[in-house]
Amino acid sequence: MPSGFMLACLLAFTLQIFFSLPPVSSDSLLPMISTFQGLIKLGEGVVNYPEDVAVDRNGVVYTATRDGWIMRLQNNGTWKNWKLIHSQTLLGITTTKEKNNLIVCDSDKGLLKVSENGVTVLASHVTGSKLRFANDVIEASDGSLYITVSSTKFAPKAYYLDLVEGEPHGQLLRYDPSSKQVSIVLEGLYFANGVALSKHGDFVVVCESWKCIKHWLKLGDKRDREIFIENLPGGPDNINLAPDGSFWISLIKMNSSAVETVHSSKNRKQLLEEHPELINQLMSTGKGAAAKVVKVSANGSIIREFNDPNAKNISFVTSALEFQGNLYLASINSNFIGKLPLK
Numbered sequence: 001m002p003s004g005f006m007l008a009c010l011l012a013f014t015l016q017i018f019f020s021l022p023p024v025s026s027d028s029l030l031p032m033i034s035t036f037q038g039l040i041k042l043g044e045g046v047v048n049y050p051e052d053v054a055v056d057r058n059g060v061v062y063t064a065t066r067d068g069w070i071m072r073l074q075n076n077g078t079w080k081n082w083k084l085i086h087s088q089t090l091l092g093i094t095t096t097k098e099k100n101n102l103i104v105c106d107s108d109k110g111l112l113k114v115s116e117n118g119v120t121v122l123a124s125h126v127t128g129s130k131l132r133f134a135n136d137v138i139e140a141s142d143g144s145l146y147i148t149v150s151s152t153k154f155a156p157k158a159y160y161l162d163l164v165e166g167e168p169h170g171q172l173l174r175y176d177p178s179s180k181q182v183s184i185v186l187e188g189l190y191f192a193n194g195v196a197l198s199k200h201g202d203f204v205v206v207c208e209s210w211k212c213i214k215h216w217l218k219l220g221d222k223r224d225r226e227i228f229i230e231n232l233p234g235g236p237d238n239i240n241l242a243p244d245g246s247f248w249i250s251l252i253k254m255n256s257s258a259v260e261t262v263h264s265s266k267n268r269k270q271l272l273e274e275h276p277e278l279i280n281q282l283m284s285t286g287k288g289a290a291a292k293v294v295k296v297s298a299n300g301s302i303i304r305e306f307n308d309p310n311a312k313n314i315s316f317v318t319s320a321l322e323f324q325g326n327l328y329l330a331s332i333n334s335n336f337i338g339k340l341p342l343k
């Protein structure tokens with residue numbers, strides 16, 4: 001029997017099964033899609049291009065700005081300049097449970113600890129090399145900190161060269177609070193960005209270009225990395241655990257035709273030197289850059305989506321954190337923190 005015939009039979013059989021199944025209710029397949037209408041701009045004009053947002057165990061919301069301020073949200077919705085870090089390179093932040101400290105990724109200096117007593121460097125080296133381009137951090141239940149490094153090859157200012165080269169220079173690191181040492185957990189990640197801990201503390205999700213992976217903290221017989229979600233409709237930035245155990249991921253819209261042009265070129269570096277405008281075409285980061293946030297269930301499916309394709313309410317969201325029924329949004333294009341009531 002010709003194999004083509006077999007295939008045709010199989011296909012027909014599969015189609016038959018498909019068509020004879022009862023129709024699945026469409027809202028169990030498609031995410032609920034909304035705009036950012038109803039957004040409240042907290043401290044418009046005073047929060048200088050924040051990349052991330054965090055909340056501590058007392059419910060205080062924090063952000064870190066481009067001009068080095070760690071800001072705290074006060075009860076009346078205004079911001080207080082809490083601590084100043086002399087840096088323009090602050091990225092991901094998180095809070096620790098036991099001591100209620102704020103941990104900050106400084107892409108130049110490494111990992112910083114901020115408390116009422118001031119700012120200290122927790123870690124500046126990893127296995128003898130300088131810890132650079134730390135992008136995001138999360139505390140695990142045992143008190144260790146998991147840290148992403150976007151690129152061990154390129155500096156933050158040249159992040160696009162890493163994306164263009166398309167080689168995996170990213171890492172996941174672990175800071176051990178008892179030895180105060182940093183070790184490498186995973187290597188070969190494609191521009192590692194956000195990191196979040198699961199609700200039960202058994203795995204972390206690490207976002208890379210176009211996908212996020214799951215890393216089990218107690219390996220046992222499990223593989224060290226599994227796909228959590230792939231083919232995301234944008235480049236994932238920060239990821240945060242939602243109270244219901246799902247995750248909020250902010251996405252950066254890439255221009256797929258420009259990505260295609262660059263990736264199909266034999267000499268990408270030369271192409272970019274000759275056509276620097278391609279860099280801006282790859283990823284629009286200007287004032288009108290689209291904002292997109294997705295909610296992904298713990299099993300890796302998109303269940304909710306917020307879009308602002310023309311940046312009418314907010315542009316280029318880099319972090320989305322759910323707290324007490326509101327989504328707090330940081331954006332490196334905006335001078336406020338967005339607060340979106342979730343209905």
Ligand SMILES: *[C@@H]1O[C@H](CO)[C@@H](O)[C@H](O)[C@H]1NC(C)=O
Pocket residue numbers: 074075076078
């Ligand atoms: C908000 O609260 C802070 C701290 O309690 C206070 O210093 C500030 O004046 C208040 N601002 C407004 C506009 O009410």
Ligand SMILES: *[C@@H]1O[C@H](CO)[C@@H](O)[C@H](O)[C@H]1NC(C)=O
Pocket residue numbers: 255256257258261278280281282284
């Ligand atoms: C996307 O990239 C293509 C090809 O490089 C370019 O012609 C187009 O203007 C870009 N679109 C945007 C919105 O930047």
Ligand SMILES: *[C@@H]1O[C@H](CO)[C@@H](O)[C@H](O)[C@H]1NC(C)=O
Pocket residue numbers: 297298299300301303
């Ligand atoms: C994944 O989780 C969502 C939300 O909790 C649920 O609706 C869906 O049925 C789950 N899908 C699978 C394949 O388990």
Ligand SMILES: *[C@@H]1O[C@H](CO)[C@@H](O)[C@H](O)[C@H]1NC(C)=O
Pocket residue numbers: 036037038039040041312313
């Ligand atoms: C959000 O966008 C809508 C539609 O353009 C507009 O009517 C509304 O005023 C915007 N809200 C804020 C807070 O920017």
